[in-house]
Amino acid sequence: MKFSIIVATDKNRGIGKNNDLPWPHLPGDMKHFREVTTRVTDPAKRNVVLMGRKTWESIPEAHRPLKGRINVVLTRNADYEVDEEVLLADSFENGLKVLEMEEIEKIFVVGGGSLYAHTIENPDCEAIYITEIDQTFDCDTFFPEVPEGFEKKALSEPIEEKGIKFQFFVYNKSS
Numbered sequence: 001m002k003f004s005i006i007v008a009t010d011k012n013r014g015i016g017k018n019n020d021l022p023w024p025h026l027p028g029d030m031k032h033f034r035e036v037t038t039r040v041t042d043p044a045k046r047n048v049v050l051m052g053r054k055t056w057e058s059i060p061e062a063h064r065p066l067k068g069r070i071n072v073v074l075t076r077n078a079d080y081e082v083d084e085e086v087l088l089a090d091s092f093e094n095g096l097k098v099l100e101m102e103e104i105e106k107i108f109v110v111g112g113g114s115l116y117a118h119t120i121e122n123p124d125c126e127a128i129y130i131t132e133i134d135q136t137f138d139c140d141t142f143f144p145e146v147p148e149g150f151e152k153k154a155l156s157e158p159i160e161e162k163g164i165k166f167q168f169f170v171y172n173k174s175s
């Protein structure tokens with residue numbers, strides 16, 4: 001099953017600090033994330049957001065599960081409890097398997113660092129959506145280098161919020 005990755009990185013590919021984002025809340029980036037991961041062409045289908053257990057816990061309770069999308073959380077803890085509508089899996093491969101019963105359009109890996117590292121070299125990774133933030137922040141979690149074989153395309157002009165400049169890109173696998 002093909003899938004995409006979506007991430008926001010700073011200039012050093014930093015993505016997280018203390019299980020939170022390293023930068024102040026950027027509404028424009030959140031809107032972009034919501035739109036890219038929610039948008040479907042077939043209204044009978046939904047997209048999937050697949051994430052590691054720590055990323056799940058980093059989402060404020062009031063905002064999870066991420067609405068309008070099928071939420072899949074990966075954990076090796078068999079006793080882990082989540083809301084009824086959230087799917088759990090103990091590996092990335094089993095995460096894709098639990099989706100076989102669902103009417104889905106696209107799958108997005110939405111973090112965190114461990115899941116990005118696990119999936120970025122996967123041949124089924126067809127696109128990487130990156131918000132490039134033009135600053136450095138104090139980070140303890142990082143995004144891997146984009147492998148060879150992807151073509152970079154800008155999806156927006158540079159944007160500035162709270163004095164922080166960022167821009168949306170997509171890397172598509174070249175055929």
Ligand SMILES: NC(=O)c1ccc[n+]([C@@H]2O[C@H](COP(=O)([O-])OP(=O)(O)OC[C@H]3O[C@@H](n4cnc5c(N)ncnc54)[C@H](OP(=O)(O)O)[C@@H]3O)[C@@H](O)[C@H]2O)c1
Pocket residue numbers: 006007008009014015016017018019020021051052053054055056058074075076077089090091092110111112113114115116118141
């Ligand atoms: N900037 C961004 O776009 C962005 C996006 C998402 C997250 N983040 C940040 O990234 C940080 C979290 O990343 P992280 O690497 O520490 O944690 P993570 O990848 O979110 O979660 C790690 C946990 O997920 C489970 N897991 C991961 N891979 C698995 C696999 N293949 N099979 C089964 N379970 C698996 C394990 O849970 P158990 O320990 O329960 O077994 C593991 O401890 C936070 O700071 C967050 O804010 C940033």
